[in-house]
Amino acid sequence: MADYSLTLDDSEIARYRLMADIAERRERELWTAAGVAPGARIADVGCGPGAISVRLADIAAPDGAVWAVDRDGDALAVAAALAERSGVPVHTATGSADATALAEGTFDVVMLRHVLAHNGGREQAIVDHLAELARPGGGTVYLVDVDATGFRLRGAPAAYDEMFERYRELHRRLGNDLGVGTRLDELLTAAGLDVIAYEGHINVMTPPPGMRGPAWAARDSLLAEGLVTPDDIARWDTAFKQIEATAQAMTGLRFFGNTYIAIGRRT
Numbered sequence: 001m002a003d004y005s006l007t008l009d010d011s012e013i014a015r016y017r018l019m020a021d022i023a024e025r026r027e028r029e030l031w032t033a034a035g036v037a038p039g040a041r042i043a044d045v046g047c048g049p050g051a052i053s054v055r056l057a058d059i060a061a062p063d064g065a066v067w068a069v070d071r072d073g074d075a076l077a078v079a080a081a082l083a084e085r086s087g088v089p090v091h092t093a094t095g096s097a098d099a100t101a102l103a104e105g106t107f108d109v110v111m112l113r114h115v116l117a118h119n120g121g122r123e124q125a126i127v128d129h130l131a132e133l134a135r136p137g138g139g140t141v142y143l144v145d146v147d148a149t150g151f152r153l154r155g156a157p158a159a160y161d162e163m164f165e166r167y168r169e170l171h172r173r174l175g176n177d178l179g180v181g182t183r184l185d186e187l188l189t190a191a192g193l194d195v196i197a198y199e200g201h202i203n204v205m206t207p208p209p210g211m212r213g214p215a216w217a218a219r220d221s222l223l224a225e226g227l228v229t230p231d232d233i234a235r236w237d238t239a240f241k242q243i244e245a246t247a248q249a250m251t252g253l254r255f256f257g258n259t260y261i262a263i264g265r266r267t
Contacts, residue, residue: 018211020051022203023113023144027261030197031059031109034140034263039063040108043133046070046097046115050079050090056111057088065089067107069100097126104132105139113144116187120176124190131191134266141193141266147200147258148178153213155252157239160215166227167215173225181260193264200260207255209244216240 024031036042040060044053047068057066068083068090070076076092083090095101097115110130116123130141149168153160171178185198207213216236222228243253 017049017051018205018208020055022205023052024055026201026203027144030142030199030261030263031056033197034111034142035108035138036060037064037108041106041135042066043100043102043107043110043130044068045095045100045110045112045130047079047092048072048075050075050082050092052111052113053079053090054082054086054088056109057083057090058086061089064108065091067102068092069095069097069102071096098122098129100129100133102133105135107133107135107139109140109142110134111142111144114146116143116145116180116184117148117171117176117178118174120171120174123177123180123187127187127191131188131193131264131266134193136266139266140196141188141191141264143184143188143262143264145181145184145260146178147181147260148214150256150258151213152254152256153207154254154256155243157243159236159239162232163236164213164215166222166232167218169227170218170222170225181258184260184262188262188264191264193266195262196265197261197263200258203255203257203259205255206251206253212240213255 036056036059038060041064042056042060044056044066047053047070050068053066053068060066066089068079071094073094076094080092097112097119110133112130116126119126134141168178185195188195219233
């Protein structure tokens with residue numbers, strides 16, 4: 001499986017938490033339909049820094065809990081600390097999306113968010129594994145992913161388009177499908193699940209200062225692949241700082257991102 005490509009710094013953690021805020025507002029009814037409820041056993045696979053895990057655990061408490069799995073130790077440490085501060089039942093464990101080591105057939109909801117686009121060639125194996133974790137007779141697999149080919153940042157410096165094109169090339173080299181959100185239903189069906197919901201939406205948001213998106217967070221991977229130079233990164237940093245220094249310019253920024261959600265039920 002591909003190496004984790006995003007640098008987990010403070011701005012990236014803030015981006016995850018902002019995404020979690022948006023997700024809860026937009027998806028709460030879908031969470032309920034999937035089985036996120038008091039007493040539920042929930043697996044949050046590819047949990048990252050745990051922003052969603054904590055929200056799910058708050059709903060499942062006190063009799064339910066969340067098992068948060070990620071293969072990045074730094075992300076898990078952030079998730080564990082956030083759960084402890086929040087006082088909610090989250091159990092963290094190291095594992096990959098297609099080999100979580102969680103107990104099969106025991107979860108009411110198995111959630112995977114924004115992981116498939118980073119694991120080209122392994123998408124079906126991952127969803128097949130998640131389907132095995134869901135309990136027979138009604139357990140669900142809840143998938144969220146993107147069509148990043150349609151991402152836009154209106155009002156961004158010219159450096160943004162250059163940066164994002166290098167990011168797309170990184171994923172092409174890794175064999176990843178940045179449009180995987182458009183086939184989530186197919187992956188669930190192939191895993192033997194009944195698709196009970198499949199929808200998409202466009203997030204429109206004004207990014208706060210310091211938040212530059214996944215292409216910026218992947219700069220170390222871009223360097224490692226020889227797709228950029230340190231001078232490129234310094235030039236992009238300067239361009240963003242010039243915009244971030246002006247509050248009026250920041251209000252002109254708008255991010256547009258296509259996101260898809262699909263729920264499959266195990267019979």
